[in-house]
Amino acid sequence: MDTPEELASGLSATGYLPDGGIATAAFLAVAMGRPLFLEGEPGTGKTSLALALSSALDVPLIRLQCHEGIDATQALYDWDFPRQLMHLRVLESSGSVDEASLYTRRFLLARPLLQALESAPCVLLVDEIDRADDEFEAFLLEVLSENAVSIPEFGEVRASVPPLVVLTSNRTREVHDALKRRCLYHWLEHPTLDREVAILRRRLPDLSERLAAQVAAAVHRLRAMDLVKPPGVAESLDWAQALLALGRDTLDTESAAATLGAVLKYREDAERALRAGLAG
Template identity: 50%
Template sequence: MVSSQSRSAPASIDETMELLAGADYVADRALATVLFLSLRMQRPLFLEGEAGVGKTELAKVLANSLNRRLIRLQCYEGLDVSTAVYEWNYAAQMIEIRMDEATGETDRASMERNVFSEKYLIRRPILDALTGEPGAAPVLLIDELDRTDEAFEAFLLEILSDWQVTVPELGTIKAAEPPLVIITTNRTREIHDALKRRCLYHWVDYPDAERELEIVRRKVPQANSRLSAEVVHYVQKLRQIDLFKSPGVAETIDWAGALTELDKVALDPETVSDTIGVLLKYQDDIARIGEGEGRRILDEVKAELAAAE
């Protein structure tokens, strides 16, 4: 039965943008277009970009907006089938075997059918995502795929092509309706072409100042308007410097929120110095900003905003 609360996918690019905007996700038209096509064509969406630019957040927003379950597979080195797809409840199987033996059941074929049944199958994220009902398929987020190895990538090919998983003891389990799949990577290594060919691709870049300011206004509405503008322009200029790790949109939001908690209405050198750890997460980057670069950037931001008024 289709969930009465699930929503159908948007019927146009404009509806897709409205769907995202309604959840305070400020997307450009290019991202809304590829998301719309991904939903319409039932193809996975492969999002690549720096950390903190909103790749994971898009999957969360999509699940919430369409009232679908969000199933998240957080990737890491060493991820295997038993963690990502399925495994058997060995403890419960052993108890079943002992009980059969105690009652005199010795037929091996019958015992095997009992213990290798759905009752003892533990569905991990990928297999769980293939069990959605038509019209209410879940959103499957495969997050930071670049942290896994090529062997796991190869395993995903059957799933992304045919929407099915083979469990040797049970046979092939095929989705009644494909899940809405979003795959993210921070590009710490290249993903194989065979997997990318099964997806629609989009590079999620840092937003321009106008869009980032709109994001901050939506996510930190209590922030002073002058402070929000200075924070965004300061971060924009930081990204033009050769840092080890440029701050993402998530850090911009955190910084605006932190400064608001401190009742700040504008940036000043002391405040930047005291709170820079909210924005930058590597000591070498913090040290560089502390060597006069931070004050220079702040002076430029103040001058440019004053000239624009």
Template identity: 70%
Template sequence: MGRPLFLEGEAGVGKTELAKTLARVLGAPLIRLQCHEGLDASRALYDWDFPRQLLHLRAAEAAGERDVARLEGELYDRRFLLARPLLRALETSPSVLLVDEVDRADDEFEAFLLEVLSDFTITVPELGTIRAERPPAVVVTSNRTREVHDALKRRCLYHWLDHPTFDREVAVIRRRLPAATERLAGRVARAAQRLREADLLKPPGVAESLDWTEALLALGARDLDPDTAALTLGAVLKYREDQRRVVADGLAALLDGG
């Protein structure tokens, strides 16, 4: 349908990985724009390479260049333009543009992004209008740290990405970490599912399940028991309060029947 895909879900459920997989399926490069507070158009769109422009100016002056108008025109040549993720995505065909964690950006940037995604056209005053020959496949992700405006959502196809089922999580672990046995993957997935049901500050996502399994494999563990769980708890729980609570409740209870 040629519309961006807007993904929401808890951190670690695989939103970014979905975009990477889409790029592999389409055989297109993934161009990622990581959003953060204070992100503006110059960091997301384009900027001028001022050091190179200055070097060019000094070289021209040393060569005796006296045509000011010509020199000014050369300073804003395409070779001095630094393409940021949004411009690179428009100029690369085909491509997959990942706008990651848009909820971390400011409202002003969200409005700017809406304008770019409306017609996939960018105007550089010194060079003119740049239009995508073939619009990129766009994936926009949000962890819901704040609500994204309806205007942006209306431009997109919406999908909520939830934590996987037990069987799917086992399959993901074994696909990404073939050294993990069926039993180890099952024990980790079962424990992760139970941790998500607990009242934790940061429940583990699939990313943490993979980290946990990888940590166990690094220790040579072939099973998950209270001792190995205690040694590797930092791979799955990233808050001290969560670790204390799980240990206080008993690691044996967490793994019982897994």
């Protein structure tokens, strides 16, 4: 794919409808071999873009889900101790103990980062990097800079082709500048009304233009409210799908109230939306 427009077409074929900014950022990440750092509110399609890139480029997707307390071992590798122990017992029974044979590739359990280095070309999704701590962030920066890791008992593993790295952040905390400098950066907004209607109709072909427009308009109203958890595109799709499952062809007050659990996940949000007459 030699242009942003070609990549946009490839992404669109997977069901992901990018705007010009997203397509250009993704194209530059591919063309320049740079990680792509996606930041934005939950539900703006950051993770979905990585999935679509994997499909459009026809390469595997490897996902590293970050969380509080994640460390290098959980992200990189571990040793298969039970199999090593069995192997050691076999060696002892034959009287030929060779400890070096315990640390070969057959006993190495590859976690997402090592999988990505060994499986490249691939898309490596580092999801919600803002949940990890500073130490893990520094470790990740080193891996991304070298596209290689050194395993003391085994040796160096270097990617023959660097993976396409997509990092996402919901901005629960600021990620350090050193990591951002290594990446191309793009802020994702919620889709415009017209684009959200297009997404709904692309993903749900049985959805009428009228109902798609009503759902998208109602979701945009919800996002403008002071909610605990504003709905993302995934919730828009769930809401529209719930209405289809009930055989509804319009979003009125009754159908909105009956299906509100598909789009809002907190009681306070649901009460606020109902008071505001969200379908009105």
